[in-house]
Amino acid sequence: MTAPSTRYDLTGRTALVTGAGGLLGRQHTAALVDVGARVIVTDIGPSQCEAAITAVRAIAPGADLVPVTIDVTSQESVQAAAFDLTSRGISIDILVNNAAIDPKVTSTPGVMHSSRFEAFPVPQWQMEIAVGLTGAMLCSQVFGGAMAKRGRGVILNIASDLGVIAPDQRIYRQPNIARSEEQPVKPVTYSVIKHGLIGLTKYLATYWADRGVRVNAISPGGVFNNQDPAFVEKLTRLIPMGRMAHVDEYRAAIQFLCSDASSYMTGQNMVIDGGRSVW
């Protein structure tokens, strides 16, 4: 029998992380490096890739990191990256679909807030879905398709606690805005994308179950990142553990789900949210 710890070992395997330049993408990269993987660090531009590499190398100086620019909304961009990697003799064993848009919402007094469902702009709907959902589909099609051909691979979709529960819009309310239609809300796109990613996970898990490709999702709760204290207080009241996540608290789950430690698990969504979705 293999000792449990060696089942986490990703030595000799190559992972590709989308949106790796962001807050959690860097953490996923560091987690994978920690257990021996080479990581293809991808993001929409070279500066985001380089920023991630600098951050990860600061804690893991010997990390084997390869920057590749990928706009996940563009089939040409994803295919060009795959072609580039193949021509360098690199094949992808693990795909982490992490890229997403974090929409910035600002209030304009006297105007219905554009994040509200009744006013939600179609171009914003299309753009956010293109990144968060179509991007995961395209990367799975190209990199997952190659895994299925080789008969081995892992896909991990980064969903959210809001992929299993609805947002509680009360926590986004601004006390200084009287009219409810001017109040910002968590946009509909976030729920649709994250629920959709869990659907994509189940679809691909069964579609490729006989091809050696495992597909799972992780649904993290909100990470503390110096948000407005009033917002943090309202949010943490919804969390049985009474706090937001530390930025590095998903690393062990990433290692588990991307390695042979989870070899009999596919089509599942691991919810790590301090208990929020249980209440």
Ligand SMILES: NC(=O)c1ccc[n+]([C@@H]2O[C@H](COP(=O)([O-])OP(=O)(O)OC[C@H]3O[C@@H](n4cnc5c(N)ncnc54)[C@H](O)[C@@H]3O)[C@@H](O)[C@H]2O)c1
């Ligand atoms: N931070 C949290 O609290 C939290 C909680 C639950 C789930 N999540 C999910 O985790 C993932 C990462 O979140 P984060 O907080 O690190 O977000 P982030 O905004 O810090 O990072 C997202 C990254 O995606 C990249 N990106 C945007 N458009 C892209 C495109 N077209 N092609 C390629 N890359 C693109 C951005 O450049 C950025 O580096 C997201 O899927 C998010 O929804 C985050």
